[in-house]
Amino acid sequence: MNSATMANPGPNVEKRAAFAAIAKQHEASLLRTAKRLCGADNDLAEDLVQETLVSAYRAFLDDRFDGRHTTAWLMRILTNAFLFAKRQNRTQSGLDAEMLPNNEATEGNWNSKIPSPEECLLQGTLSESLERALMSLPESQRLCVLLADVEELPYTEVAETMGIPIGTVRSRLARARMQMLTVLRDLKKLDSLS
Amino acid sequence: MNLHKDTSDSLEPCKHMESMLNRTADGTAPPLMKWYAKSHAKGCSKCGNFLVRITSLLTQLKDMKSEEMSHSVEEKLSAERWESLEIKWSEVERPGIKPG
Numbered sequence: 218m219n220s221a222t223m224a225n226p227g228p229n230v231e232k233r234a235a236f237a238a239i240a241k242q243h244e245a246s247l248l249r250t251a252k253r254l255c256g257a258d259n260d261l262a263e264d265l266v267q268e269t270l271v272s273a274y275r276a277f278l279d280d281r282f283d284g285r286h287t288t289a290w291l292m293r294i295l296t297n298a299f300l301f302a303k304r305q306n307r308t309q310s311g312l313d314a315e316m317l318p319n320n321e322a323t324e325g326n327w328n329s330k331i332p333s334p335e336e337c338l339l340q341g342t343l344s345e346s347l348e349r350a351l352m353s354l355p356e357s358q359r360l361c362v363l364l365a366d367v368e369e370l371p372y373t374e375v376a377e378t379m380g381i382p383i384g385t386v387r388s389r390l391a392r393a394r395m396q397m398l399t400v401l402r403d404l405k406k407l408d409s410l411s
Numbered sequence: 412m413n414l415h416k417d418t419s420d421s422l423e424p425c426k427h428m429e430s431m432l433n434r435t436a437d438g439t440a441p442p443l444m445k446w447y448a449k450s451h452a453k454g455c456s457k458c459g460n461f462l463v464r465i466t467s468l469l470t471q472l473k474d475m476k477s478e479e480m481s482h483s484v485e486e487k488l489s490a491e492r493w494e495s496l497e498i499k500w501s502e503v504e505r506p507g508i509k510p511g
Contacts, residue, residue: 229504240496248486249476263492271499278503347471365437366472372439391433398422398464 229278236277240270243291250292250363254299256352265302269295289374296360296378303356350400358393361386366394424461425451432458436465 247269251262272294276282282290351359357379364375365386376383424432428451434440435448452458488496 233500233504236500244488245486248488252486263488266488267492267496267499270496271503274500275503347475362472366469367476369473369476387430387433390437391429394433394465394468395422395429397468401468402422 232278236274239277239287239291240273243288246288246368247291247295250368251295251299253348253351253363253367254295254356254359265295265298268298272298286374286377288368289370289378292364292368292370293378293380296364300356346401346404347397349404350397353400354393354396358389358396361389362393362397365390421457422461422464424458425455428452428455428458429461432462433465436462436469 244266247266248262251265251269252259255262255265269291273282273291276294351362354362360379361375364370364378365372370378372383372386376386379386381389428448431440431444431448432452435445435452440448448458448462452462
């Protein structure tokens with residue numbers, strides 16, 4: 218464990234140590250997901266993970282975490298933070314605010330920096346066709362794919378994380394996969410022409 | 412037997428099969444659904460192609476994670492980020508102070 222995480226823990230020494238262990242254990246998967254949500258902006262992805270771990274620690278201290286499905290719990294906080302940021306920035310992103318879950322949002326000063334998938338493509342930062350196909354998806358679908366197909370969370374946990382019924386998870390996944398197959402086919406055609 | 416011959420580069424499976432094929436590919440289909448979807452896909456080139464493509468896509472998506480975990484250094488927050496987190500966690504521990 219990083220010794221820095223244990224400095225000045227005050228009277229909550231045991232809780233701080235327990236939460237730091239959780240944070241360390243899930244740091245990689247949170248960062249992976251945040252980077253795919255944020256496109257090429259690594260600083261923004263790290264901001265998002267940091268904000269997630271602060272919000273999660275607040276809930277942890279308040280005993281609002283029941284100790285089950287830790288990955289889903291942290292992903293839900295990350296997702297809410299991301300969606301809240303996009304909602305704040307929706308005039309640029311074109312995101313439909315009505316599709317956002319009505320959970321408590323987190324605060325942050327990074328929400329105006331999220332690039333759209335189109336910006337990521339224009340920046341040339343998404344070289345692999347799979348990444349491009351993933352980034353072509355609307356956020357609601359991309360989140361489903363990241364949680365279910367990349368991080369391999371069970372559909373029940375994806376539904377809980379996103380605050381939507383399991384049937385909606387399935388239908389979003391079906392639409393997302395079809396969209397990705399279409400993008401991959403089109404990219405292959407373009408490659409063969411060039 | 413060939414129920415529906417695929418003559419274009421269309422990706423669309425038979426409409427009533429899409430959900431079953433997705434669930435077969437991602438492993439969430441119950442046994443009977445899986446059997447039915449695979450049987451249909453054997454005789455329908457559109458659905459057969461779709462099942463192959465969707466299974467391959469899912470394999471690639473799963474591989475993204477395992478490749479990242481095996482390649483290079485695993486994703487980590489920087490030391491500066493952890494220091495900042497430590498400060499914010501200390502603020503959270505103090506009632507009435509909201510972390511900035």
